[in-house]
Amino acid sequence: MTAPAPEPPNSGEAGLSAFDQLLLLVGRMNYSWTNTESLLIHLIAGLAGTSKQTAVIIYLTLNTTRARVDLVDRLAKSGTVSAELRQRITDLTARIRKHQSLRNHYSHSIYSFDAETGATRTITMRIADRKDALKMGRSDDVDAEALTRIKDTIEALKLLNHEIWALVLEQGYPA
Structure with a gap:
């Protein structure tokens, strides 16, 4: 069983630049993502x-x-589990997908x-292929709103992690 992730550092931690805070949050998000995806x-x-x-x-x-x-x-939808369990699993995977784009972006x-x-x-x-051109290098500001989205994703992944573990243990799946 993977241990729960420790809490991320506070965004106002003394002595850290905004860029260092961002790097810590992105690292925490990637750790939380990998830890949860492995479940x-x-x-x-x-x-x-x-x-x-x-x-x-x-x-x-x-x-x-x-x-x-x-x-x-697909395994959940294959007809080998109850409708209730299928719904629980597909709800969990939908929530994973919801946070995937932010994680991929950073x-x-x-x-x-x-x-x-x-x-x-x-x-x-x-690189985004368009009809007659290429688009690349989209740039976005990392502001307080962006940092909040990262923190929210970390918290959501933490909750997902706990919910998946609970389902695995409840169903007696190999742990």
Whole structure:
């Protein structure tokens, strides 16, 4: 069983620049994300009726979060679990998907900051093909609202983690 994540540092922690606070929050979000996503292993094992070891192999073979979440959804919808359990699982996976875009944004961006003002921006590392052009390098400010969204995602992932563990233990899935 994975231990719950310790609390993130306070955003007003003395001595930390806004950029350092951002890096700490992004690190905490990524840790919380990985910790929670790994719980899909237990759902895969239980829903597929296999061992934890086999579920780990399946999990690692699927190399994207989307594929892993899709697998859990499909197993839940395959008719081997009750309608109530299927709904609980698909609600959990929907909540994982909800937070995936924010996590991906901060994990797959580069950061720029103004040394004089301390203003921080993300620059998305993605190419968008348009009809006759390419768009790349979308830039967004990292302001108080952005930091709040990251903190909210960390809290939501913490809650998801606990709810998934509760379901795994309640259902007797391999832990």
